Amino acid sequence: MLVHLPILQVIVPLIAAPACLILRRPKLVWLFALFASSLAFIISILLLQQVMTAGTISYELGGWSPPWGIEYRIDKLNAFIALIISGISTVVLLAAQTSIEKEIPKDKQPLFYILYLLSLSGMLGIVTTGDAFNVFVFLEISSLSAYSLIALGKDRRALWASFQYLIMGTIGATFILIGIGLMYQMTGTLNMADLAVRLPEVAETRTITTAYVFFIVGVCLKLALFPLHFWLPNAYAYAPSIVTAFFAATSTKVAAYLLIRFTFSIFGISFSFTTLPIETMFLVMGLLGIFIASTVAIYQDNIKHVFAYSSVAQVGYMIVGFSLSTPAGLTAMLLHMFNHALMKGALFMALVAIMYRVGSSKINDLQGLGRQMPLTVAAIVVGGLSLIGVPLTVGFVSKWYLVVAAIEKGWWWLAGLVLLGSLLAVIYVWRIVETAYFKAPILGQQPVKEAPMAILVPVWLLVSANVYFGIDTRFSVEIAASAAKSLFGVAQ
Amino acid sequence: MTMILGLYNYWVVIVLMMIGFYIIIAHGHLIKKIIGLNIFQTSVFIFYISVGKVEGATAPIWQEGIILYSNPLPHVLILTAIVVGIATTALGLALIIRIKEAYGVIDEDEIQAMDNQAMVNQDKEHQ
Numbered sequence: 197m198l199v200h201l202p203i204l205q206v207i208v209p210l211i212a213a214p215a216c217l218i219l220r221r222p223k224l225v226w227l228f229a230l231f232a233s234s235l236a237f238i239i240s241i242l243l244l245q246q247v248m249t250a251g252t253i254s255y256e257l258g259g260w261s262p263p264w265g266i267e268y269r270i271d272k273l274n275a276f277i278a279l280i281i282s283g284i285s286t287v288v289l290l291a292a293q294t295s296i297e298k299e300i301p302k303d304k305q306p307l308f309y310i311l312y313l314l315s316l317s318g319m320l321g322i323v324t325t326g327d328a329f330n331v332f333v334f335l336e337i338s339s340l341s342a343y344s345l346i347a348l349g350k351d352r353r354a355l356w357a358s359f360q361y362l363i364m365g366t367i368g369a370t371f372i373l374i375g376i377g378l379m380y381q382m383t384g385t386l387n388m389a390d391l392a393v394r395l396p397e398v399a400e401t402r403t404i405t406t407a408y409v410f411f412i413v414g415v416c417l418k419l420a421l422f423p424l425h426f427w428l429p430n431a432y433a434y435a436p437s438i439v440t441a442f443f444a445a446t447s448t449k450v451a452a453y454l455l456i457r458f459t460f461s462i463f464g465i466s467f468s469f470t471t472l473p474i475e476t477m478f479l480v481m482g483l484l485g486i487f488i489a490s491t492v493a494i495y496q497d498n499i500k501h502v503f504a505y506s507s508v509a510q511v512g513y514m515i516v517g518f519s520l521s522t523p524a525g526l527t528a529m530l531l532h533m534f535n536h537a538l539m540k541g542a543l544f545m546a547l548v549a550i551m552y553r554v555g556s557s558k559i560n561d562l563q564g565l566g567r568q569m570p571l572t573v574a575a576i577v578v579g580g581l582s583l584i585g586v587p588l589t590v591g592f593v594s595k596w597y598l599v600v601a602a603i604e605k606g607w608w609w610l611a612g613l614v615l616l617g618s619l620l621a622v623i624y625v626w627r628i629v630e631t632a633y634f635k636a637p638i639l640g641q642q643p644v645k646e647a648p649m650a651i652l653v654p655v656w657l658l659v660s661a662n663v664y665f666g667i668d669t670r671f672s673v674e675i676a677a678s679a680a681k682s683l684f685g686v687a688q
Numbered sequence: 689m690t691m692i693l694g695l696y697n698y699w700v701v702i703v704l705m706m707i708g709f710y711i712i713i714a715h716g717h718l719i720k721k722i723i724g725l726n727i728f729q730t731s732v733f734i735f736y737i738s739v740g741k742v743e744g745a746t747a748p749i750w751q752e753g754i755i756l757y758s759n760p761l762p763h764v765l766i767l768t769a770i771v772v773g774i775a776t777t778a779l780g781l782a783l784i785i786r787i788k789e790a791y792g793v794i795d796e797d798e799i800q801a802m803d804n805q806a807m808v809n810q811d812k813e814h815q
Contacts, residue, residue, distance in 0.1 A: 329765055336772045340779055347783060352790035353806075356799055359783045363712060366725055366776050373732055373769060380762070381739045 198242070202255035202268040205239045205278060205324050206334075208232055209317035213310045222305035226293040229309040233289050233316060237282040240320075244275040248675070254326070262326070263387035269326030272679040276530070277453045278323045280537045284445040285316050287654045288438060288545065294650040295438045295548045298555070300348055308348060312442070315341040319450045328376045328386045328462075331454065332369065335418070338450070339365045342443065346435040354434035357427070364417055364427040371414030378407035391462050399467050408463055408471070412455070419451035421515055422485030425508045432504035437551040440500060441544035444507055445537040452514055452533055456526070459518075460683040469521050478519035483613060485512030490620035494627070499550075499557045502624050503543055506583060509617070510536045516614070517598050523677075523684045524601035530676035531597050535582075535590035538665065542658035543579040546572050549647035549655060559628060564637030569646050573632045575659045580625035582662045585618045589666040593673070697738035704731035716796035718787065722780045729773045736762040736769070 212232035216225045246253060247270055255268040270278075289312070293305075300308055318338025322331055343365065347358035380386055382403050383394040398404055413424075420428040432440045459468045469475060486509045493505035510532070517529030547557055549572040554561055566573045582589035595614060602610040637643065646652070665672050692699065704727055711724025740762035748760035788794050791802055 329768075333768055333772070336776070340772075340775055343779055343783070347786065352787075353803055355783055355787045355790055356803065359718065359780065359787060362776065362780055362783065363721060363725065367709075367712070367728070370729055370732055374735070377732065377736050377739065377762075 198246075200255070201239050201243050201246070202253060202270050202324055203257065205236060205243065205282075206268075206317055206321045208235050208239065209313045209320065213313035213317065216306055216310045216313065220306055222302065223293060225306045225309045226289075229292075229313055230286070230289045232313060233282065233286045236316065236320065237279075237286045240275065240278040240282045243270055244272075244279050244675075246270075247272055247275045263385050263390035266330055267326040267387055267389070268324050269389065270324060272675060272682060273456065273530075274323045274453065276675050276679055277449060277533070278320055280449060280534055281316070281319050281323065281446045284537050284541050285312075285442060287541065287657055288442045288445070290654040290657075291545065291548055291651040292438050294648055295552055296436060298552055299350055299436045299438075304348065308345070308436075311341040311345045311348075312439075314338075315345060315442075319446060322450050323453055326388045328379065328388060328391065330386075332373050332376060335369055335372065338447075339369060339418075342447065345439045345443075346431050348436050348439070349434040350436070351434045353430065357430035357434050361427045361431045364424075368414045368417030371410045371417070373414075375407045375409075375411030375414060378403050378410065382407070388457070388462055392464065395463060395467070399464075399471075404463075404467075405471050408468070411458055412474075415451055415455050415458070419448055419455065419511060419515075420508055421511055422481055422489060422508055425485070425489070425511075428508060429501055429504040432507070433498055433500040433557075437500075437544070437548040437557075441541060441548055444503070444544050445541035448507065448511055449533045449537055452511070452529070455518070456529075456683065460526075465521070465684065475519045475521050478515050479610075482512040482515035482519060485509060485515070486613075486617040487620070490617060490624070493624045494620065496624075497559055499547060499559055499562070499628060500544075502559075502628065503540065503547070506621065506624065507536075507540060509621075510540070510583075513594070513598060513614070513617070516610070517601065520601050520605055520607075522601060522605060523680045524597070524604050526680035526683060527673075527677045528594060528597040528601045530679055531672055532594035534672050534676065535594045535665070538590050538658060538661050539579050539582040542575060542655065542662055543583070545651070545655045545658055546575040546579060549575075549651045552647055552651060553644040559631050561638075562628065562631045563635040564632075565644075566633035568637075568644050571652055572647050572655065573629075575655045576632070577629055578659050578662060580621075580629065582666070584621045584625060587666075588663060590662050590672075591666070593666055593669050597673075697734070701731045701735040701738070704728075704734065716798075718784045718794045718796065719781070721796075722777055722784070725780070726773065726777060729769070729776075733766045733769060733773075736766045 209232050216228060219225045219228055253270040256262065257266040257268060296305055296308055315338050318334045318341065321334030325331055325334060343358050343362045346361060347355050379391060382398045382401065383391055385391055385394060417424045432444060489505045489508035493502045496502045496505060514529045514532050517525045517532060551557055553569060582591035585591040585595035595618065599611045599614055708724045708728030708731060712721050712728065715721055715724065740759040742756060742758045745756040745758045746754055748757040784794055791799050793799060
């Protein structure tokens with residue numbers, strides 16, 4: 197059983213998805229989906245344990261040995277990402293049934309869970325597979341279910357956002373397909389480990405450079421890296437709240453993982469960072485993303501838009517860490533992927549609670565909510581502090597490592613810019629906090645009650661994770677650092 | 689000349705790809721966008737399949753006395769990609785039907801204008 201964990205990681209949610217159709221009743225389907233997601237979470241914990249103690253796991257699908265068969269290869273990097281995805285998915289699902297009762301019609305609720313599980317298994321598939329073409333297939337499984345999930349939103353703009361995402365996402369995935377095709381043409385293999393061995397022989401050709409460029413552009417579309425982000429804000433804002441909480445915490449992480457995997461493990465550092473001015477390009481786009489998206493976030497009226505633009509800015513931080521091209525920079529990026537999943541998970545889950553009671557996520561409708569929903573608003577405050585990077589929260593940990601990595605490289609100005617970017621986060625978080633605590637409730641509006649426990653518990657689980665991993669950094673830092681070192685091939 | 693004739697399959701791919709890409713960008717009609725997306729994807733399918741062709745080889749079906757076969761793997765890969773493409777098209781068309789029901793139009797600019805109008809109206813309500 198333990199031997200088959202790498203494939204079970206993907207198969208469990210994949211099989212559970214159609215099985216939901218048999219159960220039919222929304223409550224039952226919810227419990228079943230929660231069970232499947234928890235199972236995936238447990239598997240990812242076991243996998244991470246195995247990888248940390250025994251090293252990389254290679255699993256041959258159907259007993260066909262690589263490079264002919266499809267290989268699932270688990271190392272520290274993808275065990276870590278799989279843990280983030282399945283963990284967030286499980287916590288988000290805890291609140292799902294309560295939340296969608298108000299946002300999705302009853303007859304569509306079982307379908308929601310099917311799509312959710314499919315999207316989960318797609319993301320886990322991208323992360324665990326060791327085969328380049330398999331990546332494309334899982335990417336499309338997760339994307340197609342994501343488009344449908346977004347289209348479930350109540351507002352008609354959800355449909356338009358979903359359609360735009362479908363067009364952009366398909367272009368991105370097709371670009372990735374072209375990149376993989378060109379690589380296959382030059383090497384005759386699709387296995388990632390095998391590609392890494394064979395690519396250096398042909399690395400000098402223009403075909404491989406083209407393959408890399410197509411791949412990077414495709415992934416950056418999925419990553420919503422500035423300026424390829426414009427599908428993201430509306431998709432996040434009009435999707436059902438619970439869907440936003442799930443995607444905001446996980447989907448960009450998967451794209452970031454692909455970027456790291458292909459750049460470091462497949463194309464190799466010496467190729468990736470020498471053939472193209474990738475460091476400068478990513479540094480510029482990352483910084484532009486931080487400053488422009490944060491500034492746009494300040495002027496939004498809808499909190500979901502605020503946090504969506506903030507997500508684009510946070511992707512900027514990750515890419516800045518990437519562009520440093522040092523183990524310390526990559527550690528900062530991996531840490532921020534973990535930490536950003538926790539903070540955006542907490543913030544968007546708090547919005548789930550607000551949508552449940554208030555039915556709107558406009559900043560103006562939050563007036564006086566600090567008294568009516570104290571626990572929910574307090575969660576936004578802690579999540580917001582984490583987003584800014586205040587000490588004792590996870591946000592501080594990742595900013596700290598990013599600043600240290602920049603200084604280590606001698607780029608003092610970059611350290612300054614990163615801190616300056618945090619100031620912009622102070623402004624957009626403050627606007628929300630101010631409205632909720634210091635403005636009187638709108639006259640004549642019915643006061644609302646605190647959110648139900650079913651939503652509060654997962655919200656505070658994520659909030660406490662924000663604080664816990666902000667104080668006790670051993671777990672996240674150790675894994676991120678050792679994954680980064682092994683990607684750079686540094687002896688440990 | 690070899691640049692054009694010898695590599696003609698790539699030229700076909702590039703031309704198709706650009707036609708598809710252009711339609712996606714330039715046309716506001718949503719169904720035309722989906723058609724553009726299809727042409728764009730198909731060009732990549734042709735690219736994969738033409739790459740699998742080995743000169744002087746037959747189809748990859750086992751037969752006595754034949755030693756040179758074309759590479760069947762790209763065909764297999766593209767079968768999967770075609771399925772994905774159909775799923776995308778189906779989902780895109782389904783979304784267009786829903787958009788038509790909700791907005792009454794299926795033109796990018798008109799939908800965008802209606803969304804912007806909705807934003808302006810909401811702002812007025814608040815003031």
